[in-house]
Amino acid sequence: MKDLSEIRCDIDAIDRQIVSLYEQRMGLAAEVAEYKIANHKNVYDKAREDDKLKTLAGLVPDEFLKQGVVELFEQIMSTSRKKQYQMLAEAGQIEPLGFRAIDALDAKDKRIVYQGVEGAYAQMAMQQFFGKECPGEAVATWRDAMEAIQSGCVDYAVLPIENSSAGIVAENYDLLMEYDVTIVGEQIIKIDHALLGVKGAKIEDITVVYSHPQALMQCADYLDDHAKMERKALKNTALAAQKVKEDGLKNQAAIAGIHNAGIYDLDVLDQAIQDNKENETRFIIVAKDKTYLQSADKVSLCFALPDDEAGALYRIMSHFIFNGINLTRIESRPSKGGSWGYQFFIDFEGNLRQEAVVNALRGLKEETSSFRILGNYQSFAKEN
Known part of the structure; x- marks a missing residue:
C-alpha cells in the first residue's frame, strides 16, 4: 500500500x-x-x-x-x-431587452389605482410612493387593477406582493404571469392592525371580526386569545371597516389600519394586535410601458424550466454566480395549464445597463422554456 x-x-x-x-x-x-x-x-x-x-x-x-x-x-x-x-x-x-431608461416616474396628471376603498393599506403605499397629495382611484379587485393597466385606462397600479408575516400574496404573483405589465417601483409600509368597532362597542361585545384573509392570518394569535370572535374574510381591510360602519352592529368589528377609525367614525377597541410587531407589507407599482429608472438597482423576472431536466435549476442559478450577481429572493408558483410545472420568480441586485446583468439574462433566455423580465426598479423606499 x-x-x-x-x-x-x-x-x-x-x-x-x-x-x-x-x-x-x-x-x-x-x-x-x-x-x-x-x-x-x-x-x-x-x-x-x-x-x-x-x-x-x-x-x-x-x-x-x-x-x-x-x-x-x-x-x-x-x-x-x-x-x-x-x-x-x-x-x-446583444439582443435588445426591450426596456427604456427614464430619469424619474412622473405622477403629475397620471391616473393611479389601488384595490379596496378609502383607507386601504394600498392607498397608504401609493401616497408614500407618489406623495400625500396623490388622490388615486379605488378598484374592486387586483385583477381590475391589472386590466386597467393593460388596457391603458390608467398609468399606474399599486398592489401588495408580500407580507413579512403571512408571506407572498399568491394571487398577485399569478396576475404578474398573466398580464404583460412592468414593475417600475416598490414601497414597503409598516402594518399596524387595529380592532375597530362602532361607537360605544366594547371588546367583550365582539363576536364577528371582518378583514382581509392576510390580515386575519397576521392577527391569528390575538384572535385565538378571543375565541368567541368568528373570523370572516373580505377583499380589503378598509372594506371591513366600511362594512362595520354601515351595519352599525355592536357585535361586529374590523381589523384594519387605525386611520380607518377617523375615516369611518369608528372606535379603536384595541391596537397593534398583529402577531409580529414589525409587520410590514411590500407593494409593487406596475405600469404598461417597459421603462426603468436610470438609478434602478433591483431586477425582477420570472421563468420556467425545461421539462424533465435534472439539475436545470442549478444550471440556471449558475448564471448569477458566474456573473457575480446577488440574488435577494426566489419564489415558485404552479404554472397554469400543466400538472406539476412551476414558474420561478427571482429578484436580484442590478441594472439592465450592466454588462454582468445582460450576460446573465441572455443565458437565462436561451436556457429556459419561458422567460420574462418583470421590471427593473429602485429598491424599496420604506415608510418613515
Missing part, C-alpha cells in the same frame, strides 16, 4: 494535468464563440450537449463514475457557455 503522502502527490500531479487540459478546453470554447459571433448562432445547443454527455458517460463502465462524469462535464459546459456569452456581449451581439 502506498503512503498517504505519496498518493496525494499523485493526485496533485493529475490535478495539474486537469487544470492544463481545462485551460486548453476553454481556449477552444473561445474559438467556438468566435465562430458563433461570425455566423450569428445561439450559444446554447441542447441536442449537441445531450449527445456529448451521453458519449462521455459511455467511456466509463461504473454507474457511479458515469454520474460523476455527467456532473463534471455539465459544469464544464456551463462555464464554457458563460465565457461565450461574455464574448458575444463584447462583440456587440
